[in-house]
Amino acid sequence: MKLLEYEAKDYFRKYGIPTPEGCMITDPVQARMFIEKLGKPIVIKAQLPVGGRGKAGGIQFADTPNEAKNMAAHMLGKQIKGLTIEKLYVEEKLDIVNEIYLGVTIDRRNKSHVILASSEGGVEIEVVAEETPEKIIRHLVDPVNGLRSFHANLIAKRLGFKGRKMRQFADFVMKLYSLADEMDAELTEINPLAELEDGFIAADARLLVDNNALFRHKELEDKLLSSLQGELTEREMEARAQDLTYVELDGDIGIIGNGAGLTMATLDTVMLYGGKAANFLDLGGGATPERIEKAVKFVLRDTRTKAVFVNVLGGITRGDHTAQGIVAARQELGSVKPIVVRMAGTKEKEGRRILKKAGIETLDSMEEGAKLAVKLAEGS
């Protein structure tokens, strides 16, 4: 789950990470009030869950109260990457000596958190990694011992900081790691982390929270759906609201499978036979008849789909449940779109019996099913 900058900065403050003075606004008048109170030039930033807002005009500056109000008015309601700007973050403009990058993320290979730091802040870290990988410091965090202050000191040292600045930067690293760990961050990064004459400050803030960990962060659960705007298509948002694991693709064959691997292989097989999948829908493990019905309805309702291929190999998912769900969905929608079902595994016989009774034929193999689905989609 991707938090907006102002939400991330609220967490940063909670963890004692220095951030510029700022506030989230929704009305241009608030921008004027903020700059009047601050008495300094400000930066105005669009709050949207998409990257690259700077290049799209989502970051502007203002020196006077009138400028602030006018600029805020100009920005609010404008669109960036199809999303309307409804919130702005106004913040004091900093006198930056140097821009640094600092991030914490998950290292899959080493099964641990990794701290990334670079003196090349202000540009995308992926670009730095590509062009000058030697300028990125990587520190793997031992999951048992955690990050200790001497680790942080070493990271600061390797960035070239000495004395008081080393201690200040190390403190920053420790706090960001605590936040990443306690907030279940998949990624948290500060780019740029601004070096000032007398210390450091987080000029930007990114925080992505592990969706699986939201049970520990109840306050975020309600915001999950809105945080996905910009990342997901409209159809994917709708699927998400219905708790379906769905990825929209641009073909015309609806694909439903159980298990990510099998569903992916189904897409691949359809592609190999010259067809194109309209979607990826993974029922997951142990889907109930109701869940399967919901999934089949969702794909049948998609006007782009000319045929639907349901590929279920039962482990935790039962054939009888699958069949009940398919039959119920079809009946309720009165759909005439061809459905091809491939079924094997747990409660397979029961499932086939139910489908046969409803006049839906089942196929033995995924290859046969994929071929037939491609043929039916072409023929309609």
Added chain:
Amino acid sequence: MPRFIDRDTRVVVQGITGSQGEFHTRLMKEYGTKIVAGVTPGRGGMEEVGIPVFDTIVEAKESHEIDASIIFVPAPYALDAALEAVEAELDPVVVITEGIPVRDSIQLVARAKLNGTTIVGPNTPGLIKAGESKMGIMPAQVFKKGDVGIISRSGTLFYEIAAHITRLGLGESTCVGLGGDPVVGLEFIDVLRWFEDDPETKAVALIGEIGGDAEERAAEFISGGEFTKPIAAYIAGRAAVPGKRMGHAGAIIQGSSGSAESKINALKKAGVSVGDLPGQVAEALRELL
């Protein structure tokens, strides 16, 4: 070296009273798995599928000899359950639960490593020794005792390929689901090492998918000459789009890393036969054996 199972492995089911726990305990028992106890906190003293239920593993161990644990506990409580099993010296610990936070998996894997415990999963279908015992949720009918070891990141695709292998008369030895999460206990390489030494495994099917670089590292390992048995592979996700999670938390192409192409190329370069269709893995193995 990881530790797997055979017909003598005595198993405790954690989360035995939940619907999935109960359902699969029944199926595992039918398959021949020696399920000796169940654990669900607050349900101690009852029976489930004819198995005595305890509140804690410590209590279960007072009256039963237990070797290994399989976990069906919901995600918020799964780390606790798994650490309980690790602390009780059970090995392997098979974590079926899906949706465990990555931070919990990192903790679990690190603690288990200190203890020398094999963690299978999380988000795994489990493991099976064909014809002897299964600690998992795989449908038993697709497996038949034979010569092929299977390692897979996915569940259902693994059953799919196992069914092909069985149909061609090859059969399976030990099959291990690694799990679909970004952080899991076992890597392809760990299981390949085990298969290399396992006299019952004559050939291996490797089933990978997009995301991470475990397949590329397996390819490197194979190229290095440390694995000498015939091997065939299938990689799911050629039709996947970058930046989207394809069902599994770990199945995501990030930037240029984790694509099916990269994995297929790496494995082919290592001399592994990679099928365009899942069924071709079995055919390739028949040729190789």
